[in-house]
Amino acid sequence: MSNKNYFSSEHLASHFEAIKPQLPGGDVKWLETFRENCMERFLETGIPGPRVEEWKYTNLGLLKDKSFEVSENQTDIDQSFIDTLSIPGLKGSKVVFIDGYLSKTYTSIKKEDEIILSSLTDLVKNNPDRAKALFNNHNSASSLFNLNLALMTGGYVLLIDENKKLAEPIQIIHFASQATKSNALRTQNFIEISSGGGAQIIENFVSLNKDFKWRQNNTQITLAKNASLEIYQFQNESSETLHMAETYIDVEDEADFKHFSLNIGARISRTELKPTLIGKHANIELRGAFLARNGSSHDVFTHMKHMVPEGTSDQVYRGVLDKGGKSAFQGRVYVAKDAQLTNAEQSNKNLILDRSAEANSKPELLIYADDVKCAHGATVGELDQEALFYLKSRGLDHKAAKALLVEAFVSEVFDDIKIEPVRQKYLTLARDWLEQGE
Amino acid sequence: MLEIKNLHVEVDGQKILKGLNLKINAGEVHAIMGPNGAGKSTLSYAICGKEGYEITEGSIFFKGKNILELEANERAGEGIFLGFQYPVEIPGVSNMNFLKAAINSIRKYRGEDEMAAVDFLKLIRAKAAELEMDPEMLKRAVNVGFSGGEKKRNEMVQMAMLDPIFSVLDETDSGLDIDALRIVADGINKMRSPEKAILVITHYQRLLDYVVPDFVHVLSNGKIVKSGDKELAHQLEKEGYAVLGIDENAA
Numbered sequence: 174m175s176n177k178n179y180f181s182s183e184h185l186a187s188h189f190e191a192i193k194p195q196l197p198g199g200d201v202k203w204l205e206t207f208r209e210n211c212m213e214r215f216l217e218t219g220i221p222g223p224r225v226e227e228w229k230y231t232n233l234g235l236l237k238d239k240s241f242e243v244s245e246n247q248t249d250i251d252q253s254f255i256d257t258l259s260i261p262g263l264k265g266s267k268v269v270f271i272d273g274y275l276s277k278t279y280t281s282i283k284k285e286d287e288i289i290l291s292s293l294t295d296l297v298k299n300n301p302d303r304a305k306a307l308f309n310n311h312n313s314a315s316s317l318f319n320l321n322l323a324l325m326t327g328g329y330v331l332l333i334d335e336n337k338k339l340a341e342p343i344q345i346i347h348f349a350s351q352a353t354k355s356n357a358l359r360t361q362n363f364i365e366i367s368s369g370g371g372a373q374i375i376e377n378f379v380s381l382n383k384d385f386k387w388r389q390n391n392t393q394i395t396l397a398k399n400a401s402l403e404i405y406q407f408q409n410e411s412s413e414t415l416h417m418a419e420t421y422i423d424v425e426d427e428a429d430f431k432h433f434s435l436n437i438g439a440r441i442s443r444t445e446l447k448p449t450l451i452g453k454h455a456n457i458e459l460r461g462a463f464l465a466r467n468g469s470s471h472d473v474f475t476h477m478k479h480m481v482p483e484g485t486s487d488q489v490y491r492g493v494l495d496k497g498g499k500s501a502f503q504g505r506v507y508v509a510k511d512a513q514l515t516n517a518e519q520s521n522k523n524l525i526l527d528r529s530a531e532a533n534s535k536p537e538l539l540i541y542a543d544d545v546k547c548a549h550g551a552t553v554g555e556l557d558q559e560a561l562f563y564l565k566s567r568g569l570d571h572k573a574a575k576a577l578l579v580e581a582f583v584s585e586v587f588d589d590i591k592i593e594p595v596r597q598k599y600l601t602l603a604r605d606w607l608e609q610g611e
Numbered sequence: 612m613l614e615i616k617n618l619h620v621e622v623d624g625q626k627i628l629k630g631l632n633l634k635i636n637a638g639e640v641h642a643i644m645g646p647n648g649a650g651k652s653t654l655s656y657a658i659c660g661k662e663g664y665e666i667t668e669g670s671i672f673f674k675g676k677n678i679l680e681l682e683a684n685e686r687a688g689e690g691i692f693l694g695f696q697y698p699v700e701i702p703g704v705s706n707m708n709f710l711k712a713a714i715n716s717i718r719k720y721r722g723e724d725e726m727a728a729v730d731f732l733k734l735i736r737a738k739a740a741e742l743e744m745d746p747e748m749l750k751r752a753v754n755v756g757f758s759g760g761e762k763k764r765n766e767m768v769q770m771a772m773l774d775p776i777f778s779v780l781d782e783t784d785s786g787l788d789i790d791a792l793r794i795v796a797d798g799i800n801k802m803r804s805p806e807k808a809i810l811v812i813t814h815y816q817r818l819l820d821y822v823v824p825d826f827v828h829v830l831s832n833g834k835i836v837k838s839g840d841k842e843l844a845h846q847l848e849k850e851g852y853a854v855l856g857i858d859e860n861a862a
Contacts, residue, residue, distance in 0.1 A: 562661050563699040565683035566692075567713035567769065568720065574684070577712060581703025581752075 179316075180237050182219030186212065188241050188357075189323055195245075197274075197294040197326055204297060207308055211323040218316045230501030230533050231443055231472040235415070236387065241357035243326060247271045248350035255279045258346045258379055262594040265341030266290055271348050273326040273358030273388075283341070290343060293328035293361060303332075307363045307393070315445075318419050321389040325361040332363075333370040333400075342373035342405075342592060347390060349380030349414065356385060362392040366400035368425075373403045375595060378418075380410040380438075392420040396428035398452060403431040405595050409602060410438040412469060419445040426452030433590065434461035435599050436471045437606045447476045450484035450512075457486040460586040462599075464606050465498030466530075472501040477519075479512040479542075486516075489586050492523035493579055494530035495610050501533040504549070510541040519549040524556065524582055526575075526610070576607045612637045612674060612808045613658075613777055619668035620650075620657045627653040629833035630669070635777075638805040642819055643812045644844060645830035646852050651812045652696060654830070655781040658810075659693040660686045673777065687713075688720030690776030692769075694783045698762040701753040706765065709753050710735060710772050717773060738771040742798055760791035767798030778802055779810045784818035796821030816848035831857045 189212050198204040220236055221228040248271065255269060266286045269279035275292045282290055297304045307330070308322070329345060349358055366372060380386060388410065396402055410416050416439040424430055436442045448457045463471035477486045492500040502521040523532035534551035556578055564574035583603050590596040613635040620628040627650045635641050645651055656664045658671060660683035671678050678686050701709065715725045726734075739746055744764055754762050763783055770778055783795055799822045802809060811822060819827070819841060827843040828835045829852070837843065837855055846854070 557699075558662070559699045560701050562683060563695065563701070564709075564713075566659050566661075566687055566695075567709070567773065568684050568687035568716035569712055570684045570716065571682070573712065573716060577704055577709075578701070581701065585703050 176218060178222050178224040179219040180222050180233065182216060184238070184240065185220075185320065186216055192243055192324075195243075196324070198297045201297060201301070203301070203305065208323045211319040215316045215320040215323060221316065227474060227503065230499075230503070231441060231470065235385075239385070239387075241387070242354050243273065243324075243357055244352070244354040245274050245326070246354070247274060247276060248352050250279075250348070250350070252279070255346065255348075258348065258377055259344055260375060260377075260594050260598050263342055263344060263375070263592075265339070265343050267344045267346065268292075268329050269346045269348065270327065270360055272350055272352060272355040273360055275327045275329070279346075286339070286343070289332050289334070289337075291330050293325070293330055293363070296330050307365075314421065315419065317389070317417065318391055318421075321359045321361055321391045321419075324357070325359045328361040328363070330363045331365070331372060331374070333366040333372055335367040336369035337367075338371040339373065342375050342595075345374060345376045347376065347378045347388070349382055349386055349388060349410070351381050351383060353384050356382075356387065358386060358388040360390045362390070364392065364394040364402065366396050366402055368398040368400060370397070371401040373405070373592065375405045375407075377407045378410055378416060378438075380414050382411050382413055385413050385415070386411075387415045387417075389417045389419075391418065394420065394422040394430070396422065396424045396430060398426045399428060400425070401429040404433070405590070405592075406432070406434040406444075407598065407602065408434065408436045408438055408442055408444075410442070412438070412440055412467070414439045416442040418443070420447065422446070422448040422457075424448055424450050424452065424455040424457060427454045428452065429456045431458045432460070433587065433599070434473075435602060436461070436463040436473075437602060439469065439471075441470050441472070443472045443474065445474045445476075447478070448486070449478040449480060450486070451480050453481050453483045455484045457484075459486075459488040460490070460589075462491045462493070462583045462586050462603065463500050464493045464495075464583070464603065465500055466495035466610065467497045470499040472503070474503045476505045477507065477517060479506070479508045479515045479517060481509075482511065482513045482515065484512065484515050486518070488519040490521045491583050491586050492521070492532050493583060494523060494525050494527075494532050496527040496529050499531040501535070502551070503535045503537065505537040505539065506547060506549070508540045508542050508545050508547065513542045513544045515542060515545040515547070517545070517547045521551045522582070523553045524579060525553060526556065526579070576604070579607055580604060613810075614672045615658075615669070617669040618654075618657065618666065618671065620653055621665045621667050622653060622663060627833055628657065631830075631834055633828065633835065635808045635810060637808055639826065640803060640809045640811065640822065640824045641826045641828065642824035642844060643810065643828050643830050643835075644814065644816070644847060646857060647814070649830045650833045651814075651830055652781055655693055655779045655810075655812055658686075658779055659683055659691060684716065685720065687773070687775075688717050692773055692775035692778045694766045694770060694778065694780040696782040696785060698754050698766055700755045700757075702755050704753050706749045706751060706753050707735065710769065713769070713773060735772060738768055741801070742767050742771065743794055744768055759786040760788065763787060763791065763795050764798075767795055770802065771798060775802075776806070777808050777810070779812065781812045782814060783811070784813055784815065792818065793821065816844045819844045829855060829857075831855070
């Protein structure tokens with residue numbers, strides 16, 4: 174705790190001591206020990222400050238003196254409201270979290286998914302050995318990842334057997350209510366897909382809180398040989414939310430991981446994606462857009478680790494920054510000495526709609542192999558005035574012309590999505606966001 | 612239909628048009644010729660309302676309305692169309708969506724309902740066929756990866772779709788081979804009617820063999836220095852701008 178680059182985090186230690194007994198599995202000895210170990214690991218450094226290079230663009234100073242509460246008492250919500258958070262036309266299982274706790278009322282798991290999809294707290298109860306094994310694999314994770322493990326109130330676990338491919342995408346809804354008695358929401362998820370298996374997951378984050386809430390939603394993923402996983406994230410949290418999502422992905426031979434994200438809400442959002450290619454011919458695609466205005470800020474941090482030869486990775490991120498909006502894209506690509514014939518690409522383009530907006534882009538290539546293809550591109554620009562005039566000369570008013578150009582700029586990252594209702598949802602959310610502008 | 616009086620236009624503080632007068636009636640086709648730098652493109656942008664083209668003096672009336680107070684899109688709504696010398700590429704926006712947005716914006720300006728999707732599709736297929744455009748190009752992003760000729764043809768499809776009352780065609784013939792030139796000329800000729808008018812801006816006489824103008828004007832140093840009929844264009848082609856005392860390299 175002596176490191177001055179980190180914020181003092183003792184208040185989180187006291188918070189932990191206070192709520193420990195009421196955390197799910199509080200009566201399970203091994204879990205208690207596990208939580209304590211994680212807390213210790215978190216406290217070795219604490220909350221990173223802006224002088225920590227990776228946190229240069231996102232200041233977590235607002236967490237310094239906050240007190241936190243968690244409560245399992247769930248606010249009553251209409252089924253119809255939950256339906257509005259779902260993507261129409263999809264028939265798969267649905268897991269609903271309210272204020273960080275899994276809601277048995279709204280969660281509906283299809284019979285065919287019962288064995289593979291479960292609540293983390295149920296797994297701890299029903300299959301402690303399996304749960305222990307999952308928890309065993311996070312030693313190198315960040316301090317905040319450890320904090321979340323210490324304080325988690327739930328999560329989902331998806332364990333897919335060999336060669337099993339899910340027929341329907343699974344929807345995960347993370348909802349935060351206005352209730353002030355829960356202002357720290359922490360979920361931890363685990364996904365393990367055995368060789369040849371495959372799944373698609375849609376994660377939707379929505380909140381209505383008018384007071385500050387801190388959400389952490391972290392995920393640990395393992396993809397065995399030839400497995401595939403697609404994750405589609407929507408982050409549309411209230412403007413008082415600090416949203417953090419950190420994901421570690423281990424990818425084995427010929428496995429395929431695709432991640433799409435759209436960040437339009439929250440006061441501060443931080444999306445961390447940390448894939449490690451540990452098997453040959455693994456393929457990773459990360460695609461995302463972040464749109465910010467009015468004091469909202471998005472920070473996307475990726476750390477792509479090519480550990481073995483012949484892997485491919487591709488990252489495409491688009492930022493749109495309107496009046497008072499801020500963003501950062503930090504894309505680190507590490508290619509180990511042995512990871513020859515790696516093909517790693519990265520592109521981040523940002524569009525500034527107002528001179529008060531700020532976009533930061535920081536590609537970071539650490540390449541230790543000598544026979545690789547690594548490309549990166551980063552741009553920050555304004556709307557093309559010639560294109561704007563062209564559209565206006567054809568009858569589109571300024572707002573419509575601008576919207577069409579911005580939508581085109583953003584939609585590129587969602588073009589390849591095969592699940593049409595999901596692609597539509599991305600476009601609709603982006604369009605709505607644009608319409609809210611001046 | 613269009614009346615320009617004593618038009619002075621500055622771009623970045625530089626005087627480009629210096630007292631231009633031009634009157635175009637319904638049913639007429641006018642051609643403006645002139646050396647590079649005479650102010651031909653500036654005239655087209657001033658008529659269509661591009662930002663950065665500052666009108667310091669003079670007026671432009673379209674169908675009795677002072678259009679200098681209107682935004683570019685409002686001028687389009689009034690029925691003015693500009694065929695660009697360099698059509699702009701718009702990645703991510705398909706030709707189809709672009710035209711749908713354009714047509715419905717203009718209809719909205721005129722207080723009309725949106726065009727039904729079926730009618731729109733019928734119309735666009737018919738217009739593309741008339742102008743010999745591959746229907747596949749309608750699905751592609753606006754002008755992205757199009758050849759020079761394809762871009763100009765695309766301008767003609769847009770013009771045919773939007774069906775303007777008054778069209779300004781800025782060097783629509785530049786960079787076209789003879790086949791493309793013929794198609795573009797056909798497109799322009801289809802717009803000729805007693806209720807409409809066209810202003811063709813060109814450096815060369817070539818296009819005017821296909822689109823025969825009623826009047827030809829020579830623009831030099833920001834003013835119209837000579838007007839005549841189609842013979843004037845032939846004379847310029849033969850003898851060059853020098854007969855009019857214009858040094859073509861001065862600009």
